[in-house]
Amino acid sequence: xxxxxxxxxxxxxxxxxxxxxxxxxxxxxxxxxxxxxxxxxxxxxxxxxxxxxxxxxxxxxxxxxxxxxxxxxxxxxxxxxxxxxxxxxxxxxxxxxxxxxxxxxxxxxxxxxxxxxxxxxxxxxxxxxxxxxxxxxxxxxxxxxxxxxxxxxxxxxxxxxxxxxxxxxxxxxxxxxxxxxxxxxxxxxxxxxxxxxxxxxxxxxxxxxxxxxxxxxxxxxxxxxxxxxxxxxxxxxxxxxxxxxxxxxxxxxxxxxxxxxxxxxx
Amino acid sequence: xxxxxxxxxxxxxxxxxxxxxxxxxxxxxxxxxxxxxxxxxxxxxxxxxxxxxxxxxxxxxxxxxxxxxxxxxxxxxxxxxxxxxxxxxxxxxxxxxxxxxxxxxxxxxxxxxxxxxxxxxxxxxxxxxxxxxxxxxxxxxxxxxxxxxxxxxxxxxxxxxxxxxxxxxxxxxxxxxxxxxxxxxxxxxxxxxxxxxxxxxxxxxxxxxxxxxxxxxxxxxxxxxxxxxxxxxxxxxxxxxxxxxxxxxxxxxxxxxxxxxxxxxxxxxxxxxxxxxxxxxxxxxxxxxxxxxxxxxxxxxxxxxxxxxxxxxxxxxxxxxxxxxxxxxxxxxxxxxxxxxxxxxxxxxxxxxxxxxxxxxxxxxxxxxxxxxxxxxxxxxxxxxxxxxxxxxxxxxxxxxxxxxxxxxxxxxxxxxxxxxxxxxxxxxxxxxxxxxxxxxxxxxxxxxxxxxxxxxxxxxxxxxxxxxxxxxxxxxxxxxxxxxxxxxxxxxxxxxxxxxxxxxxxxxxxxxxxxxxxxxxxxxxxxxxxxxxxxxxxxxxxxxxxxxxxxxxxxxxxxxxxxxxxxxxxxxxxxxxxxxxxxxxxxxxxxxxxxxx
Numbered sequence: 043x044x045x046x047x048x049x050x051x052x053x054x055x056x057x058x059x060x061x062x063x064x065x066x067x068x069x070x071x072x073x074x075x076x077x078x079x080x081x082x083x084x085x086x087x088x089x090x091x092x093x094x095x096x097x098x099x100x101x102x103x104x105x106x107x108x109x110x111x112x113x114x115x116x117x118x119x120x121x122x123x124x125x126x127x128x129x130x131x132x133x134x135x136x137x138x139x140x141x142x143x144x145x146x147x148x149x150x151x152x153x154x155x156x157x158x159x160x161x162x163x164x165x166x167x168x169x170x171x172x173x174x175x176x177x178x179x180x181x182x183x184x185x186x187x188x189x190x191x192x193x194x195x196x197x198x199x200x201x202x203x204x205x206x207x208x209x210x211x212x213x214x215x216x217x218x219x220x221x222x223x224x225x226x227x228x229x230x231x232x233x234x235x236x237x238x239x240x241x242x243x244x245x246x247x248x249x250x251x252x253x254x255x256x257x258x259x260x261x262x263x264x265x266x267x268x269x270x271x272x273x274x275x276x277x278x279x280x281x282x283x284x285x286x287x288x289x290x291x292x293x294x295x296x297x298x299x300x301x302x303x304x305x306x307x308x
Numbered sequence: 309x310x311x312x313x314x315x316x317x318x319x320x321x322x323x324x325x326x327x328x329x330x331x332x333x334x335x336x337x338x339x340x341x342x343x344x345x346x347x348x349x350x351x352x353x354x355x356x357x358x359x360x361x362x363x364x365x366x367x368x369x370x371x372x373x374x375x376x377x378x379x380x381x382x383x384x385x386x387x388x389x390x391x392x393x394x395x396x397x398x399x400x401x402x403x404x405x406x407x408x409x410x411x412x413x414x415x416x417x418x419x420x421x422x423x424x425x426x427x428x429x430x431x432x433x434x435x436x437x438x439x440x441x442x443x444x445x446x447x448x449x450x451x452x453x454x455x456x457x458x459x460x461x462x463x464x465x466x467x468x469x470x471x472x473x474x475x476x477x478x479x480x481x482x483x484x485x486x487x488x489x490x491x492x493x494x495x496x497x498x499x500x501x502x503x504x505x506x507x508x509x510x511x512x513x514x515x516x517x518x519x520x521x522x523x524x525x526x527x528x529x530x531x532x533x534x535x536x537x538x539x540x541x542x543x544x545x546x547x548x549x550x551x552x553x554x555x556x557x558x559x560x561x562x563x564x565x566x567x568x569x570x571x572x573x574x575x576x577x578x579x580x581x582x583x584x585x586x587x588x589x590x591x592x593x594x595x596x597x598x599x600x601x602x603x604x605x606x607x608x609x610x611x612x613x614x615x616x617x618x619x620x621x622x623x624x625x626x627x628x629x630x631x632x633x634x635x636x637x638x639x640x641x642x643x644x645x646x647x648x649x650x651x652x653x654x655x656x657x658x659x660x661x662x663x664x665x666x667x668x669x670x671x672x673x674x675x676x677x678x679x680x681x682x683x684x685x686x687x688x689x690x691x692x693x694x695x696x697x698x699x700x701x702x703x704x705x706x707x708x709x710x711x712x713x714x715x716x717x718x719x720x721x722x723x724x725x726x727x728x729x730x731x732x733x734x735x736x737x738x739x740x741x742x743x744x745x746x747x748x749x750x751x752x753x754x755x756x757x758x759x760x761x762x763x764x765x766x767x768x769x770x771x772x773x774x775x776x777x778x779x780x781x782x783x784x785x786x787x788x789x790x791x792x793x794x795x796x797x798x799x800x801x802x803x804x805x806x807x808x809x810x811x812x813x814x815x816x817x818x819x820x821x822x823x824x825x826x827x828x829x830x831x832x833x834x835x836x837x838x839x840x841x842x843x844x845x846x847x848x849x850x851x852x853x854x855x856x857x858x859x860x861x862x863x864x865x866x867x868x869x870x871x872x873x874x875x876x877x878x879x880x881x882x883x884x885x886x887x888x889x890x891x892x893x894x895x896x897x898x899x900x901x902x903x904x905x906x
Binding site: 063064069072073075076077079080081088089091092093097101102104105106108109110112113114115116117118119120123127128129130131134135138169172173174176177179180181183184186187188190191192193194195196197198199200201202203204205206207208209223224225226227228229253254255256270271273289290291292293294297298299300301302 | 317318319320322323325326327329330332333334336337340341342373376388391392393394395396413414416417418419420433434435436437438440441442444445446447448452456457460461463464467468471508511512515518519522530533534536537540541543544547548762764766767768769770772773774775776777780781784788789834837838843862863864865882884885886887888889890891892893894897899900901902903904
């Protein structure tokens, strides 16, 4: 590839991008490396085999590079799927580097000696300052538009809710975890009552206040009953309406883990 | 004059496009914040994006590269409109399905994992395979990777369409106008920009067509070079999207026949027709047999629907209304918007038919031109399908492909319009206005009026983020219930797929819809749940929980579509009795395997 600067740069770029994408922990850096590695360079390398160095105008070459890269990604997934290791970070990185470097090598062999395609001197294009400024402002505005779209906003008319949930604490099912999640617009006070079995004495009561978005969980041990299952019921009341059942969840521990039979036909 | 020239400069147009995008983002933000309707602001934003581009494209002045830049700005800014519609989650119905597939690939490192919402989609893994590469190499979510991938595909699509039109029409001005016309396709703004397999397959198809026509125009010794992208594109399309792969096949078969009939001296593309057909059939038989069961009922219903409507056996569909099986009351498209949409079709006819006449007079010996012209004619035939209730979706989806031909014919119509008569500036203004109406009409008819703007999915209260009810359930399932199987109304099921990371069944295959919506448990229902291994059942009182466009969001008082089902619909499972895992008022999650005794 010596002398073919575009192919050299493409190959080295692919290797560097792959190393960065595989080894660097920061997502934004990996994105900057992975986008050319996946969406530009494979197509460029394949286009380099097919076409002479300046046969295509740059816009067409870049369009073709992106298009072929998308094709390569779709087809390469099928290829990687054949192997036992499948589609992993490493297998993608290695395959893409192999495709790019191999195609660049093939393109270099096809082009022959670099002297045959000496690059004509090109003037470096510089946009007028005003135009560059306007485009920069446009970029800032576009980023602002995207950032605004990503931000959750206050929505006073959105109707909130409170969720009560209960699950076994672990696979041994000797305790339950009860959670109360507030997606209300304002802080609220609640009373949570958890009963185990039929006796009132086995009830535990908690008083809690939750801010919007806040969740509180309680792990409650459920002693095994010798002859059957313990019926656990968690009931949630609003502090402002203590007699009005607000939410209820139930479970029987240990769980039966079989489907119920259909109801008898009338 | 100088001001006009300044306003028409590319940097100013870029700036205006950005301002338009910001206006759309503000309109969406106001909508998410449940502030008074901001539809007007949104449409002003869209017009600020498209009008300067259309006006500049109608001029003779811009260079080839400037025109390409203009259409890329148009494509990028309109894709931005789709992106700012979303929050940090996918919210379009098909996006959940494909994001789930991509996440499964990233998690399990292999393709073809089962998808409960649309079982055919894992059999076409092109999009998700490609997305998984970006996900794994960047560490991004399926949302981030999908946004980037579809964005690149969309820019490639716009550029390839421009090159295709430029090559076939021989005019860069015509190519720019052709792309501007294509932006008026009803699926361009939203449907074609979503994270879905067709959003990758269609750009690949256009790259294939572009490479084919470039190869045809190249000297004989250079034609083989262009075969590489054509062949790669055919193969990639085959594994990405069923309908697009059949479209590729049909296109090359028709071209092969036309080459033969017209005795074209260039090599007949029958090997490409054979490759495309063989690949599509081979993939169908080897890897994607379920496609037949997926597509055939849709096609059969469409054909029967057309005959029934034509024979007067079923009433024609009312335009701008939701499909008949929509359970909830949805927003109605206002009359002025309907008028714009209908006017846009008339304008399309006005610009396409003179173009078709021109093509027939001047270019009817060119097989590719004939193919595009035929697509334009068929487009108007497909419009009639919109009047048949069972066929409107087929007509709408076919439009995406046929519009390429229509936009091409429109180039000649627009050129004819710009040639005739004395006052060029006035005609440019009129053409721009026409293009704006066509674009707006496409946007109106392509996506329901009431969901053009985003709705609140996550909102801020007292400085904290809170999720909508179905999203909170999905997040809970993701955190607390690992990899289980759910039966749920359609919208809940989509969120349970992603971000819930669960296998979730909704809809009618199996008939989950009746199980979750009926007031009583019928004898067949529990066996269906048992047979499909669905221990978790979501009961949802919200009527729009079956609506995959509107069922994800916070309700707000006074908004239509907020009706609730009777309480018994939710509480019927408690009578079995079985465990209640989650209760958030309108939504209750039951665990059928959690019960007192056998």
